[in-house]
Amino acid sequence: MEKKYIICGIIILFFITGLNGCFGPTTTDYFNASYIVNEQTILTVVNINGQVEITSWDGDNVTINAVKKSSFGQEELDKIDINVTFYGNYLNIQTKYTGLSTIRGSVDMNINVPHNIHIESVKTSNGAIQIANTNGNITTSSSNGGIFINSVDGYISAETSNGHIEVKGTTGIKDTIRTSNGAITVEMADIYDDLIIDTSNGPITVYVNPSLNATIEMTTSNSQITFEGISLDVDLLEQTHVIGTLGSDGHKIDIHTSNGKIQLLKLIRK
Numbered sequence: 001m002e003k004k005y006i007i008c009g010i011i012i013l014f015f016i017t018g019l020n021g022c023f024g025p026t027t028t029d030y031f032n033a034s035y036i037v038n039e040q041t042i043l044t045v046v047n048i049n050g051q052v053e054i055t056s057w058d059g060d061n062v063t064i065n066a067v068k069k070s071s072f073g074q075e076e077l078d079k080i081d082i083n084v085t086f087y088g089n090y091l092n093i094q095t096k097y098t099g100l101s102t103i104r105g106s107v108d109m110n111i112n113v114p115h116n117i118h119i120e121s122v123k124t125s126n127g128a129i130q131i132a133n134t135n136g137n138i139t140t141s142s143s144n145g146g147i148f149i150n151s152v153d154g155y156i157s158a159e160t161s162n163g164h165i166e167v168k169g170t171t172g173i174k175d176t177i178r179t180s181n182g183a184i185t186v187e188m189a190d191i192y193d194d195l196i197i198d199t200s201n202g203p204i205t206v207y208v209n210p211s212l213n214a215t216i217e218m219t220t221s222n223s224q225i226t227f228e229g230i231s232l233d234v235d236l237l238e239q240t241h242v243i244g245t246l247g248s249d250g251h252k253i254d255i256h257t258s259n260g261k262i263q264l265l266k267l268i269r270k
Helices: 002-022 073-077
Strands: 027-036 042-047 052-057 061-070 080-087 090-097 106-114 118-124 129-135 138-142 147-160 165-179 184-188 195-199 204-208 214-220 225-228 232-237 241-246 251-257 262-266
Touching (some): 027 073, 042 052, 042 106, 052 118, 061 080, 090 106, 118 129, 129 138, 184 195, 195 204, 204 251, 214 225, 214 262, 225 241, 251 262
Parallel strands (some): 042 090, 052 129, 118 138, 129 147, 138 147, 147 165, 165 184, 184 204, 214 251, 225 262
Antiparallel strands (some): 027 061, 214 241, 232 241
């Protein structure tokens, strides 16, 4: 019996020692930089694991304040690089992981941009995206996290696998607004082309410019559809399926949720 206890004790000690070498207190590192840009500059951002927040400021440079974190020690943290490159008019900010396995850390970015530069794309593999008071026709995507866009002079598309999407105060919407699991709230002042607004699980609220010309189809598998404050020439009116025309024929807007209510409301801009 005593021999069994000794063997068990050795196994437990070995297990704890192994964990000690792999997992521990959070190690933190900081990346702070500033870059000279002009009104022709186009910004792209690619992050691996962490949130990205972009807003405008009164300065002339693009500033990056990023926090890198890992619970697997400094050696693992050193495998996470933030690369900033210029290519023509493009300023590209990209997080790269040089390790052999899945990234074991995170990078949260806070980026300030001058009012006159353009943002083209923002992507993160796991984290929220927040963009406010900027310019550009922006494509945004996250594998897991909410996307929040406010006051952008440009057309927006947004896709995430899991999270709430909210787009307000923009010139318009382009291509796709999609989440696999979460609510969608969109202000639609204009549309760039045919548009899909889709969630697998959550309600959709769309505030639409009543002067738009578009064909709108709305479907929900398990709730109801309501519209008010707009003149929709209805071709099909069912509780879970509505097809109608706003104004004259225009681009197609397809709004769908598998589990949630759809509301189509009049957009009022102050």
